[in-house]
Amino acid sequence: MTALEGGAQSARVHIVGVGLIGASIGIGLTAEGWDVTISDADPQAERLAHAIGAGRALAGDAPRPDLVIVAVPPSAAADAVVTSLRTWPQAVVTDVASVKGPLARAAATAGLAERYVGSHPMAGRETSGGRAAQGDLFKARPWVVCAGSAPRSAVALVAAVARTLQADVVEMEAEAHDAAVARVSHAPQVAASAVAAALGPLQADDVALAGQGLRDVTRIAASEPAMWADIARLNSHSLIATLEHIIADLEDVRDADDIGEALTDLIERGRMEVARIPGKHGGATRDWVPVTVIVPDSPGQLLRLLTDAASAAVNVEDITIEHSPRQPVGLTTLHVLPESAPALVDALIAQHWEIASS
């Protein structure tokens, strides 16, 4: 019985490349009982991915995979897809690269397009590598599937992976996908870096004036450049068209007789588009609530805070520490389950902590 006949849950999956995306897929599928093997050109990355539950190494006598997921850097993806199609002639092969047209063309050129299905899980983090992997990385995120000339059974197998990881499957043509992601992902990355680079002339004290707006706009500017360079090369046509659009709008503001009027027009058009972004208030956020505490910036305070939180039998799910320059106190936010928040606030007040907001 093959996976396609027996249902996707029994499919054997092999993941080539266990960076952030590959390892996250491995963790999520393994947790759901799938039979997952992994391989990576870097033995240390493979060992780390195994240690955090992404799957077991591919032994010589392992059964052949039903599905191979290529999760290598975009520039290497086309070669790895074709190699995988040839190495496992019974397997469906997919990949996770952010640009889909060039990969579809590579599979077609090799004459193997009927076993190739393009994937693009629209999830990521500003950090990379298997150490940042999360089994729930894809939850409630779009997972684009580009069928190309593959049969429905092959598409169904890939879609089953996406659904198991609780992603939302979206079928698109490869070229339409590439045009869209230039605008929703690739050009925003370039613009964020340009905004960040424009801080260059400022002194450190000037940069310290940054508020949450700048932090939000430039968060993705912390990304590693290598993957984005690959993406820009693979999707240069659509990316350049989008940059043209953005540059023209910025030039209109720069050159206007009344800069206020020009900016009002741009902001109004931007607001209309922002309103079209689904779930624009954070997307699939977890159901935690923040409790923000004023914490003296001295040794041992964080431990004392967590000890006091633990004394209320409250488990802290996440911590955000906001360090304020030139000031003896900082704001630390503890993220907890909603039902725990009142008890946490009471316990911290009883221990003489000052709550900034909850």
Add this chain to the structure above:
Amino acid sequence: MTALEGGAQSARVHIVGVGLIGASIGIGLTAEGWDVTISDADPQAERLAHAIGAGRALAGDAPRPDLVIVAVPPSAAADAVVTSLRTWPQAVVTDVASVKGPLARAAATAGLAERYVGSHPMAGRETSGGRAAQGDLFKARPWVVCAGSAPRSAVALVAAVARTLQADVVEMEAEAHDAAVARVSHAPQVAASAVAAALGPLQADDVALAGQGLRDVTRIAASEPAMWADIARLNSHSLIATLEHIIADLEDVRDADDIGEALTDLIERGRMEVARIPGKHGGATRDWVPVTVIVPDSPGQLLRLLTDAASAAVNVEDITIEHSPRQPVGLTTLHVLPESAPALVDALIAQHWEIASS
């Protein structure tokens, strides 16, 4: 005895304009025992601000204020500052507008600069109006003070307001302030709107591919245009210079022979700048080094980890937690001073923690 002789705590403060910023200042000062009066061109806004504790209305027989805080929209601020300087000839006058040069020039032109001190509290919310006011809005935020030609006693009075609201006082020249905020605030707003506007050609299904990156970059693009139009007009020189910088960088990517190489250069420069933003969660802030530990995802583990870190006399400066709810372990990164890292690693290994990287 005047407020300046008797200490700032006894100063009488009048606030002109009780939108988000004016009402928040009123609430915060009133809560700390200051004598605060308020006025607003909109009687309903004034009543609301009084009801939420921002201060009492200015009666005809009220004692004259020692300090007047002008908190009206940026386009009206210069006139309101000059009017206030003339109405209360013994008072120090400050304002809270986001652009400081034009206000300093207006006070100087009126021959009243020796009683004018510029303020820019770097705080705000996505919502506006007195209804969103919070007495703690300024806690741990920068509050820029531009002394101009005012004496130290006048600057001290304004700084006392900022410190009472637990803000972080930063003294700057007005022109340097305006050049800085063009880069950390005004141009990022324009760029965010341009990125959003570039979504225009996409179908709704394409926009639905948006990930967290686009949401972050475009969050501030949802702002109301009116205030930003004012700011752009008042700070057009510095804003245009910053837009030039951003446009040139985008053009370099657009026009490059190798778009990947050009983007790598831009991202590298952007990363250097992002790392300078204080308190940037996840960025390479300050001179801390990361020690990443594999932590079982069960209650109390984080506290145990910090307790073990403290047992080595290591102070943890920041924490990053990688959550993997469907994974039995998570990765927690402790950021510590470089000289503390070896001792921390040794202590954690001795306590049977598994170090993922250091």
